[in-house]
Amino acid sequence: MNYKSFKIAGLAVAALLSFGSCTKNFEDINKNPYGSTDRDLEPDFAIVAAQLQQAQRSIYLFNPAPTFQLQQNLLGDVFSGYMMSATPFAGNSNNLNYNLLDGWTSSAFTVGYANVMNPLYKSIQFSKTKQLPDAVGMAEILRVEAMHRLSDIYGPIIYTKYNVPNAEGGVDFDSQKDAYYAFFADLKDAIAQLTPFSGKPASTLFAKADLVYGGNYTQWLKFANTLRLRLALRIVRIDPAKAQAEGEAALADPAGLLTTANDNFLVDIGSTTHPLNVINDSWDDIRMGAPLESIMNGYSDPRLPFYVQPATDPAVVGLYKGIRNGINIDAKERYVGYSKLALFPNKIQLMTAAEAWFLKAEAALRGWANAGNAQTNYETGISTSFSQYKIGNAAAYINNNTSTPAPYVDPKAITPGSNDILTGSPWLSTITIKWDPAASFDRSLERIITQKWIAMYPEGEEAWSEFRRTGYPKLFPVVINNSGNKISTTDFVRRAPIPSNEYQTNKAAVDRAIATLSTQKDVGGTHLWWDPVQ
Structure with missing residues (x-):
C-alpha cells in the first residue's frame, strides 16, 4: 500500500472511538469496495473506473457519516460560519472553541490519502501505461480538487513526492507554494488531455467513472477551468503575478467556465443518505450557525427555507435560529431546538456555477483580461444561485440597497x-446587496464574497478558505477560546495542525514541512502561505 495509507487510517479510526456519535457505523471504512482483484478487472478497465468513483465520493466523504463528521463538518462547516453543534463534545472543549483535537483534525488527512490520493495515484499510473488520456485528465482534476482542500486545511502536504521515499524512509511534504504550483501544472495538463475529446462521445471507461456529468468531456473542462480560476484567486494576495496568469488562462480557455445551475459539480452518491442528513436529522449533532441566521435573515433571503428549517425550541419557535460558535454549552438540550438544516438530496455539491460567476466578478474587479463586467457577473451569480433552487425572478433581491445583516x-x-452581536458591533457587517459602482475595492469585494458565501452553502471547507483569504463575510468570534493562546480569538482559526501520527512515523519530513509555515509553528493560529498576515 502506498504511503502507509491503511496504517494511518487504522489509527484515525481508533481515535474516533472516543467521540460519542462520531463512532457510529464506521467499521467498514477500509473494506475493499470492489470485490475483485486488479487482475480480474484489468481487461475492461473496471478497476480504474472504481478508483475514480471512490475518489469522487471521498473528496467530501459521503460514507461513513462519522468520518465525514470529522473530515469536514466539525471543521470547515463550523469554521465557515454556516453551522454549529448543540452538542458539548468532550466536555465542551473541542474544535468548536479552538481546542483542536488531533483525533478530529487528523480525519481530513487520513481520508485524503487513503481514500483519494491512493486510488488516484494507481489510476493515473495505469492509465498512462495503457494510454488512456481521458482517464488521466479526470484523475488529475480530481486530485487537484481533493488535495487543494487538504492543503487549505494544513498548509504543506505530500503531493509531488507521494510514494517517493526520502532518505529517512518517510515521504517529504511540499510547501504550500510548491503544492499550489503543482496544482496549476496538473490542471494545465488535464485540460490538454481532455480538450481533444470535447464534444465527442465518452469512452466506456470515462462514462462509467463519471459520477457527476455522465461522461461529458466539455463539462469536465468547464469544471477544470473554474477550479483553476478558484485557485488563482486563492493566491492573489501573496503571488499576484502568478494568480493573474493562471486566472487569465482559465478565463481564455475555449471550453469556458461553469455557467448555469445545470453545470454544478454534484457527485451522485446513489441511494446512500447524505451525511449531513444523518448528522443533522438522525443524531441532532449540527444546527444552523449564527452568521447564517444574521446574514440571510437580514437580507430576507428567499433561499433560507432551502438551507435550514424553522426552530422548534419554545423560546424561538418558528424562527430561523442559529447557534454562535464557541459558546458555553452545558447540555445538548439547551440548543438542540434551534434550526436544523434542510434535508439534502443524494448529491454532494463541490462547486456551483454561481461560484464561477462570483469568481469572474472578483477577477473583473481586479482588471483581469476576459473577466467581463464585475456588476454583471455579480448579479448573474445571484440569479444563478436562485435558479439552483428554482426561485423566480431575483431582481427585487439584487436591487435591495437597504437591507443589511441583522x-x-x-x-x-x-x-x-454573552452571545449577542448587536448593531454597532465590529463583527456585524453593514454591507447591502445592490451593486454600487462607486464603492471602494474593499467594499465591492465584501459584497461579492458575502453573496458567494451564501451561494456556496453547504460547502463549508471552501467557504472557510474564502473567509480566511478575504476576511469576508464578517463572522462572529468565539466566546470561549480553549486554544491555550495558540489561536487568536479576533484573528480566528487559520489552519489545523499536522496529525500526530505523522510526527510518529514521518517526523523528519514533518519538521521540514513546519519550517515552511509563516511562523514555523504547527498551531491553529498560524497563517497559511496564501493567507499572509494583514
Missing part, C-alpha cells in the same frame, strides 16, 4: 447577553 440575539445563553 443583529444576533441568543435568548438561551447561560449568561444573558
Whole structure:
C-alpha cells in the first residue's frame, strides 16, 4: 500500500472511538469496495473506473457519516460560519472553541490519502501505461480538487513526492507554494488531455467513472477551468503575478467556465443518505450557525427555507435560529431546538456555477483580461444561485440597497447577553446587496464574497478558505477560546495542525514541512502561505 495509507487510517479510526456519535457505523471504512482483484478487472478497465468513483465520493466523504463528521463538518462547516453543534463534545472543549483535537483534525488527512490520493495515484499510473488520456485528465482534476482542500486545511502536504521515499524512509511534504504550483501544472495538463475529446462521445471507461456529468468531456473542462480560476484567486494576495496568469488562462480557455445551475459539480452518491442528513436529522449533532441566521435573515433571503428549517425550541419557535460558535454549552438540550438544516438530496455539491460567476466578478474587479463586467457577473451569480433552487425572478433581491445583516440575539445563553452581536458591533457587517459602482475595492469585494458565501452553502471547507483569504463575510468570534493562546480569538482559526501520527512515523519530513509555515509553528493560529498576515 502506498504511503502507509491503511496504517494511518487504522489509527484515525481508533481515535474516533472516543467521540460519542462520531463512532457510529464506521467499521467498514477500509473494506475493499470492489470485490475483485486488479487482475480480474484489468481487461475492461473496471478497476480504474472504481478508483475514480471512490475518489469522487471521498473528496467530501459521503460514507461513513462519522468520518465525514470529522473530515469536514466539525471543521470547515463550523469554521465557515454556516453551522454549529448543540452538542458539548468532550466536555465542551473541542474544535468548536479552538481546542483542536488531533483525533478530529487528523480525519481530513487520513481520508485524503487513503481514500483519494491512493486510488488516484494507481489510476493515473495505469492509465498512462495503457494510454488512456481521458482517464488521466479526470484523475488529475480530481486530485487537484481533493488535495487543494487538504492543503487549505494544513498548509504543506505530500503531493509531488507521494510514494517517493526520502532518505529517512518517510515521504517529504511540499510547501504550500510548491503544492499550489503543482496544482496549476496538473490542471494545465488535464485540460490538454481532455480538450481533444470535447464534444465527442465518452469512452466506456470515462462514462462509467463519471459520477457527476455522465461522461461529458466539455463539462469536465468547464469544471477544470473554474477550479483553476478558484485557485488563482486563492493566491492573489501573496503571488499576484502568478494568480493573474493562471486566472487569465482559465478565463481564455475555449471550453469556458461553469455557467448555469445545470453545470454544478454534484457527485451522485446513489441511494446512500447524505451525511449531513444523518448528522443533522438522525443524531441532532449540527444546527444552523449564527452568521447564517444574521446574514440571510437580514437580507430576507428567499433561499433560507432551502438551507435550514424553522426552530422548534419554545423560546424561538418558528424562527430561523442559529447557534454562535464557541459558546458555553452545558447540555445538548439547551440548543438542540434551534434550526436544523434542510434535508439534502443524494448529491454532494463541490462547486456551483454561481461560484464561477462570483469568481469572474472578483477577477473583473481586479482588471483581469476576459473577466467581463464585475456588476454583471455579480448579479448573474445571484440569479444563478436562485435558479439552483428554482426561485423566480431575483431582481427585487439584487436591487435591495437597504437591507443589511441583522443583529444576533441568543435568548438561551447561560449568561444573558454573552452571545449577542448587536448593531454597532465590529463583527456585524453593514454591507447591502445592490451593486454600487462607486464603492471602494474593499467594499465591492465584501459584497461579492458575502453573496458567494451564501451561494456556496453547504460547502463549508471552501467557504472557510474564502473567509480566511478575504476576511469576508464578517463572522462572529468565539466566546470561549480553549486554544491555550495558540489561536487568536479576533484573528480566528487559520489552519489545523499536522496529525500526530505523522510526527510518529514521518517526523523528519514533518519538521521540514513546519519550517515552511509563516511562523514555523504547527498551531491553529498560524497563517497559511496564501493567507499572509494583514
